[in-house]
Amino acid sequence: MNLTLLTRQIQHNCDLSDARHGGIYSICGLAMRLRDLYKWDHRMEPWQEHEAVRVLDWIGRREELWESMADAQFQPLTLADNDFDAFDSRAINAVLSPQGFFYGAGYAHSLKPTFFLAEIEQCQTIQERTVWRLGQELARDLLTLPALSQDDQVVLRTQAARMFLWDQIAYMANSARPALAFALGACCGLPDTSAAGLRRHLDTILQVHQTTYLRHELGELEDRVFERATWRRMLADFPHTPVELLIRTLKDVLADTAACGPIAHFTRQRDKAGLGFYMAFSGGLTPLLFGELKTSFETFMQTEDWNEIDRAASTVRHKAATYTNEVLAIYAAGNRKQDLSSTQKAIEETLYERGVMKRKPEITAEAP
Incomplete structure (x- = not known):
């Protein structure tokens, strides 16, 4: 070769x-x-x-x-x-x-x-x-x-x-810092988020957090709520649109809350560090879908009640599955009409109404 x-x-x-x-x-x-x-x-x-x-x-x-x-x-x-x-x-x-x-x-x-x-x-x-x-x-x-x-x-x-993990740490929102500190304490006895400490322990952090990557991909492959073939067709039909971002987020949430996904795995293993890093780096998921888990984790950092995490993950999964089924129904109806433009608008409108997506504020010109 x-x-x-x-x-x-x-x-x-x-x-x-x-x-x-x-x-x-x-x-x-x-x-x-x-x-x-x-x-x-x-x-x-x-x-x-x-x-x-x-x-x-x-x-x-x-x-x-x-x-x-x-x-x-x-x-x-x-x-x-x-x-x-x-x-x-x-x-x-x-x-x-x-x-x-x-x-x-x-x-x-x-x-x-x-x-x-x-x-x-x-x-x-x-x-x-x-x-x-x-x-x-x-x-x-x-x-x-x-x-x-x-x-x-x-x-x-x-x-x-x-590289990806370091960028996430470097540009992490302040609201995610408590979860990072919690995970660092559980992972390597380092509740200090200073750059020097993070550099020193980056490979240890990655070793723990790679379980999230692995379990996410396994969850995505095994998910049957949003079938992979349909999901891929929708990605091809709505590239570079709010619908693409939305269906990627739904697929991510369904993967992460699946039985073989990261949250269930961390719960079974009682892996505080894994869960902490997961929560610290999950800022891209829409709050409406993920809010219950975020709230439960804030309590978990004090109580370490795994049952609360399990209940919150179930609630999040049910919500994501409900929205997914709504989107799929709209998509199926649009396919029958062969009208992707109207389908995109209908999906976006439904998600605006549910609060999953935010409307862009309208800019109106002032009268002279």
């Missing part, structure tokens, strides 16, 4: 995906992703920073590369004297995995193609699912995904996860 050629082909596809789809991010969001990509490219620790002029020069060259790829196409991957379609991850990994490498390919938010190549650290079976734990990444794009499911398997990207 010509690893150099393969890595170059995959990186070409990564760069092309970034060139075509970088516009889906806000200016701030793109800057954050470029920052992570820069650190990966320079083999830096997540907390390390180079002077701004050096980073900006690299970003400028990256943008020039993207501009030069205006007419480029995704390249097939050459393995064992055969060319493989870049999205044929199952066939590619059948060749690669015996040689110690794993290839990732698929579609992320707003149907952005995403690719990576990494060294395999471990392969194991958990709950009848193959779980890959990866190490050094040889090629990657803008997306710092800590974990994913691919070909009905779970993939844990350790290098990306370290």
